[in-house]
Amino acid sequence: MSVTVYRKAHFNAAHRLYRKDWSDEKNFEVFGKCSYPNYHGHNYELEVGITGPIDEETGFVIDLGILKKIIYEEVEQPFDHKNLNVDVPEFENMNPTAENIAKVIWDKLSARLDASYVISVKLYETPRNFVVYTG
Amino acid sequence: MSVTVYRKAHFNAAHRLYRKDWSDEKNFEVFGKCSYPNYHGHNYELEVGITGPIDEETGFVIDLGILKKIIYEEVEQPFDHKNLNVDVPEFENMNPTAENIAKVIWDKLSARLDASYVISVKLYETPRNFVVYTG
Amino acid sequence: MSVTVYRKAHFNAAHRLYRKDWSDEKNFEVFGKCSYPNYHGHNYELEVGITGPIDEETGFVIDLGILKKIIYEEVEQPFDHKNLNVDVPEFENMNPTAENIAKVIWDKLSARLDASYVISVKLYETPRNFVVYTG
Amino acid sequence: MSVTVYRKAHFNAAHRLYRKDWSDEKNFEVFGKCSYPNYHGHNYELEVGITGPIDEETGFVIDLGILKKIIYEEVEQPFDHKNLNVDVPEFENMNPTAENIAKVIWDKLSARLDASYVISVKLYETPRNFVVYTG
Amino acid sequence: MSVTVYRKAHFNAAHRLYRKDWSDEKNFEVFGKCSYPNYHGHNYELEVGITGPIDEETGFVIDLGILKKIIYEEVEQPFDHKNLNVDVPEFENMNPTAENIAKVIWDKLSARLDASYVISVKLYETPRNFVVYTG
Amino acid sequence: MSVTVYRKAHFNAAHRLYRKDWSDEKNFEVFGKCSYPNYHGHNYELEVGITGPIDEETGFVIDLGILKKIIYEEVEQPFDHKNLNVDVPEFENMNPTAENIAKVIWDKLSARLDASYVISVKLYETPRNFVVYTG
Numbered sequence: 001m002s003v004t005v006y007r008k009a010h011f012n013a014a015h016r017l018y019r020k021d022w023s024d025e026k027n028f029e030v031f032g033k034c035s036y037p038n039y040h041g042h043n044y045e046l047e048v049g050i051t052g053p054i055d056e057e058t059g060f061v062i063d064l065g066i067l068k069k070i071i072y073e074e075v076e077q078p079f080d081h082k083n084l085n086v087d088v089p090e091f092e093n094m095n096p097t098a099e100n101i102a103k104v105i106w107d108k109l110s111a112r113l114d115a116s117y118v119i120s121v122k123l124y125e126t127p128r129n130f131v132v133y134t135g
Numbered sequence: 136m137s138v139t140v141y142r143k144a145h146f147n148a149a150h151r152l153y154r155k156d157w158s159d160e161k162n163f164e165v166f167g168k169c170s171y172p173n174y175h176g177h178n179y180e181l182e183v184g185i186t187g188p189i190d191e192e193t194g195f196v197i198d199l200g201i202l203k204k205i206i207y208e209e210v211e212q213p214f215d216h217k218n219l220n221v222d223v224p225e226f227e228n229m230n231p232t233a234e235n236i237a238k239v240i241w242d243k244l245s246a247r248l249d250a251s252y253v254i255s256v257k258l259y260e261t262p263r264n265f266v267v268y269t270g
Numbered sequence: 271m272s273v274t275v276y277r278k279a280h281f282n283a284a285h286r287l288y289r290k291d292w293s294d295e296k297n298f299e300v301f302g303k304c305s306y307p308n309y310h311g312h313n314y315e316l317e318v319g320i321t322g323p324i325d326e327e328t329g330f331v332i333d334l335g336i337l338k339k340i341i342y343e344e345v346e347q348p349f350d351h352k353n354l355n356v357d358v359p360e361f362e363n364m365n366p367t368a369e370n371i372a373k374v375i376w377d378k379l380s381a382r383l384d385a386s387y388v389i390s391v392k393l394y395e396t397p398r399n400f401v402v403y404t405g
Numbered sequence: 406m407s408v409t410v411y412r413k414a415h416f417n418a419a420h421r422l423y424r425k426d427w428s429d430e431k432n433f434e435v436f437g438k439c440s441y442p443n444y445h446g447h448n449y450e451l452e453v454g455i456t457g458p459i460d461e462e463t464g465f466v467i468d469l470g471i472l473k474k475i476i477y478e479e480v481e482q483p484f485d486h487k488n489l490n491v492d493v494p495e496f497e498n499m500n501p502t503a504e505n506i507a508k509v510i511w512d513k514l515s516a517r518l519d520a521s522y523v524i525s526v527k528l529y530e531t532p533r534n535f536v537v538y539t540g
Numbered sequence: 541m542s543v544t545v546y547r548k549a550h551f552n553a554a555h556r557l558y559r560k561d562w563s564d565e566k567n568f569e570v571f572g573k574c575s576y577p578n579y580h581g582h583n584y585e586l587e588v589g590i591t592g593p594i595d596e597e598t599g600f601v602i603d604l605g606i607l608k609k610i611i612y613e614e615v616e617q618p619f620d621h622k623n624l625n626v627d628v629p630e631f632e633n634m635n636p637t638a639e640n641i642a643k644v645i646w647d648k649l650s651a652r653l654d655a656s657y658v659i660s661v662k663l664y665e666t667p668r669n670f671v672v673y674t675g
Numbered sequence: 676m677s678v679t680v681y682r683k684a685h686f687n688a689a690h691r692l693y694r695k696d697w698s699d700e701k702n703f704e705v706f707g708k709c710s711y712p713n714y715h716g717h718n719y720e721l722e723v724g725i726t727g728p729i730d731e732e733t734g735f736v737i738d739l740g741i742l743k744k745i746i747y748e749e750v751e752q753p754f755d756h757k758n759l760n761v762d763v764p765e766f767e768n769m770n771p772t773a774e775n776i777a778k779v780i781w782d783k784l785s786a787r788l789d790a791s792y793v794i795s796v797k798l799y800e801t802p803r804n805f806v807v808y809t810g
Contacts, residue, residue: 001270003234008263012801014689014716014758017464030463032470038758041689041716043801049267058165059152059232064264065167083689083713095464099408103459126687126718128413129469132454135406136540138504143533147396149284149311149353173353176284176311178396184537193435194422194502199534200437218284218308261282261313271810273774278803287599300598302605319807324778328705329692329770334804335707367599369543398548399604402589405541417666419554419581419623443623446554446581448666488554488578531552531583557734570733572740635734639678643729668683669739672724675676 004051004120005061009071011080014041015096039083042125044101046075048109049120062117074108098125102133110135139186139255140196144206146215149176150231174218177260179236181210183244184255197252209243233260237268245270274321274390275331279341281350284311285366309353312395314371316345318379319390332387344378368395372403380405409456409525410466414476416485419446420501444488447530449506451480453514454525467522479513503530507538515540544591544660545601549611551620554581555636579623582665584641586615588649589660602657614648638665642673650675679726679795680736684746686755689716690771714758717800719776721750723784724795737792749783773800777808785810 016039017031027035034040048071052061082088084096090104102123110119124130151174152166162170169175183206187196217223219231225239237258245254259265286309287301297305304310318341322331352358354366360374372393380389394400421444422436432440439445453476457466487493489501495509507528515524529535556579557571567575574580588611592601622628624636630644642663650659664670691714692706702710709715723746727736757763759771765779777798785794799805 001238003237004267005234006265006267010801012715012717014714019462030468033756036756036758036762038761039689039714039716040687040756040758041714042687043718045802054232054234054238057154059230059235061234061266063165081708081711081715083711083715086713087711097459097464099410099459099466100464102408103406126685127720130411131466132409132411136508138507139537140504141535141537145396147310147312149309168351171351171353171357173356174284174309174311175282175351175353176309177282178313180397189502189504189508192424194500194505196504196536198435216303216306216310218306218310221308222306261280262315271778273777274807275774276805276807289597300603324772324774327694329772329775331774331806333705365599367594369545369594369601370599372543373541373594400546401601402544402546415666417580417582419579438621441621441623441627443626444554444579444581445552445621445623446579447552448583450667486573486576486580488576488580491578492576531550532585559732570738637729637734639680639729639736640734642678643676670681671736672679672681 001053002051002118003054003061004049004118005064005067006047006049007064007067007071009046009048009068009076010044011046011076012041012043013079013082013084014039015084015091016040017095017097019095039085044079045124046071046105047122048105049122050113051118051120052116062113070109070112074112075105098123098129098131099133102131106133106135136188137186137253138189138196139184139253140199140202141182141184142199142202142206144181144183144203144211145179146181146211147176147178148214148217148219149174150219150226151175152230152232154230174220179214180259181206181240182257183240184257185248186253186255187251197248205244205247209247210240233258233264233266234268237266241268241270271323272321272388273324273331274319274388275334275337276317276319277334277337277341279316279318279338279346281314281316281346282311283314283349283352283354284309285354285361286310287365287367289365309355314349315394316341316375317392318375319392320383321388321390322386332383340379340382344382345375368393368399368401369403372401376403376405406458407456407523408459408466409454409523410469410472411452411454412469412472412476414451414453414473414481416449416451416481417446418449418484418487418489419444420489420496421445422500422502424500444490449484450529451476451510452527453510454527455518456523456525457521467518475514475517479517480510503528503534503536504538507536511538511540541593542591542658543594543601544589544658545604545607546587546589547604547607547611549586549588549608549616551584551586551616552581553584553619553622553624554579555624555631556580557635557637559635579625584619585664586611586645587662588645589662590653591658591660592656602653610649610652614652615645638663638669638671639673642671646673646675676728677726677793678729678736679724679793680739680742681722681724682739682742682746684721684723684743684751685719686721686751687716687718688754688757688759689714690759690766691715692770692772694770714760719754720799721746721780722797723780724797725788726793726795727791737788745784745787749787750780773798773804773806774808777806781808781810 017034018027106121120134152169153162241256255269287304288297376391390404422439423432511526525539557574558567646661660674692709693702781796795809
């Protein structure tokens with residue numbers, strides 16, 4: 001008898017998609033205008049889902065105050081108002097696609113949460129493009 | 136070959152989170168401002184999902200008019216413009232967390248719908264906090 | 271050459287609509303289920319608009335950090351997770367309709383902001399009912 | 406280690422729900438005002454989900470530019486600003502319910518995409534009624 | 541000291557844009573795919589605004605229950621699940637553009653409401669195209 | 676008898692707020708994390724409003740196809756997937772605040788549209804912060 005609880009968060013960041021080992025032409029061919037050299041950016045909207053049993057005493061799956069704090073420390077503080085390619089070590093050698101950002105967020109949150117929880121990460125890059133990663 | 140059809144509904148209600156057998160201090164420690172004594176409230180937004188095969192004759196999984204009527208009778212009529220702690224018998228001894236409200240709604244709808252359907256209940260307490268219960 | 275900048279905020283509160291000097295029957299006749307005795311509640315969504323000239327040096331009409339702080343102190347802190355009828359002095363003798371709440375918010379914000387600004391308050395009681403007050 | 410990427414699209418179309426082999430009375434009894442003879446219409450909002458592994462080289466599950474083009478050719482071009490009952494061959498003998506439209510879209514997209522992908526189709530007929538089909 | 545209160549409503553309808561006195565080519569040149577002969581359709585979302593003083597006794601600008609009933613009788617009942625060109629007399633000789641539909645709605649509502657109110661009509665034809673008419 | 680028609684558009688861009696003639700400390704003091712040196716970014720959502728009389732022949736205030744093309748040429752093409760500070764000449768010596776971006780967009784659109792129209796520009800920097808400029 002499990003329930004999934006969701007908490008939203010958001011961060012605004014710059015990024016570009018490209019591979020250092022490819023030419024500008026190859027990068028543009030594969031990544032289009034997402035590869036423009038001076039970066040562009042997004043309002044990333046995040047929905048974190050936590051699945052587990054309801055605690056009989058509190059009626060909670062998880063204390064959302066604790067979840068909010070973990071999301072702040074692991075995602076909002078290191079990513080918000082940053083350049084993902086330049087300022088965030090995880091993307092030094094990894095393309096900051098929505099897919100990879102979701103995976104990085106999932107890994108960081110998983111390391112902080114009880115292993116009994118099932119975790120899902122939904123990340124909107126724009127209101128029209130988004131991804132879901134569930135580990 | 137199953138399809139899930141969804142129907143939205145909503146109700147506005149007051150509630151507070153607390154346990155009668157705990158002190159005010161303990162309740163505030165665990166439930167924070169959600170435990171304030173004079174209640175607060177929410178616009179609860181509900182999405183009910185019904186999974187089943189498409190009826191060859193009508194092209195429907197379920198007649199949404201019937202589903203709408205059941206949601207009205209089981210959820211909107213008893214919960215809307217009510218105080219969940221005071222007016223709704225199900226929460227007399229159960230904390231009206233989003234998790235527990237979703238479970239109560241699922242139980243009430245399941246009792247009215249054909250057992251062959253798979254039912255899901257998504258309940259938004261706020262646009263930023265929501266839960267999903269699937270039985 | 272004026273621009274209007276908007277900042278959103280929100281608070282969750284309980285309320286009921288009724289007049290102490292009316293009978294229950296009269297209250298129900300005029301306010302319907304909004305007059306139910308044990309309160310119901312809403313996720314109030316607030317949009318505050320500030321109209322003024324763009325500061326040449328900063329490119330801002332107003333520092334949104336300052337506006338955010340004023341909204342927190344004047345609206346979120348005193349109203350959030352509260353019962354408007356019971357906990358908020360302004361509504362001791364005033365019906366907490368969306369119209370009156372918007373007017374109270376406008377009065378409180380105006381007292382804190384430079385008189386040269388034009389202020390507007392948009393308040394959603396539900397996603398379907400909302401009001402705008404501009405002084 | 407799979408991720409699902411989503412892409413939104415939309416089309417505006419007319420339709421009516423009815424069976425040619427039923428009387429007007431029977432059609433109205435089952436389909437209500439959706440059976441009115443002169444058609445009504447909707448802004449259909451579509452979310453296509455593609456599940457697969459992240460390509461190590463690009464960081465993509467699928468090139469969204471390619472997916473966007475396939476959705477345009479298979480859904481938007483043939484359905485947008487059309488009458489589903491009259492103009493779209495797939496519905497000549499099939500009721501254009503949201504369930505059936507979602508299934509038709511899924512079949513058309515599946516025929517164009519690599520068989521290793523898992524495909525989901527979410528179709529909003531209105532902001533309040535929607536369906537999900539996953540094959 | 542005026543406040544504007546807003547109420548949302550919606551209707552789903554078919555329409556096409558064309559002039560009977562123009563050739564098909566001329567209609568397509570001016571109205572594009574909106575002129576396709578077999579109609580298309582929309583989920584029209586309506587926001588009606590009523591500006592007036594706050595009634596001291598009730599705290600209301602207008603009883604939203606009365607406004608809801610008038611919108612139902614004047615807009616939802618005659619337009620919902622209808623073909624605007626065929627079923628709605630107002631558009632027999634008037635192109636059902638969003639502009640003209642908004643004007644027709646405003647005229648119908650104005651005839652039912654106290655002349656002291658200022659009325660505004662916002663009509664979404666799609667989430668991306670909308671109009672406002674204020675008389 | 677005027678109507679306002681609105682058209683939405685969007686662009687994703689990087690920017691930072693700072694003055695070249697201020698120290699890093701001064702910039703951080705005034706612009707906070709918006710002044711971080713490596714840029715951040717936003718999904719800017721734009722709503723352009725055009726007010727004018729309804730053309731009797733077409734029922735349109737303006738052909739939205741023409742408006743869409745002008746918005747593409749003046750806003751989306753030069754701003755989308757760009758760094759506003761680096762790639763857009765208008766911001767070489769002007770801070771790209773939402774206020775200033777809205778003003779620049781208004782000026783560019785006004786130069787392309789008939790002077791008889793009244794133009795408004797609403798620009799969302801995030802879903803929570805936005806500005807309106809009307810000339």
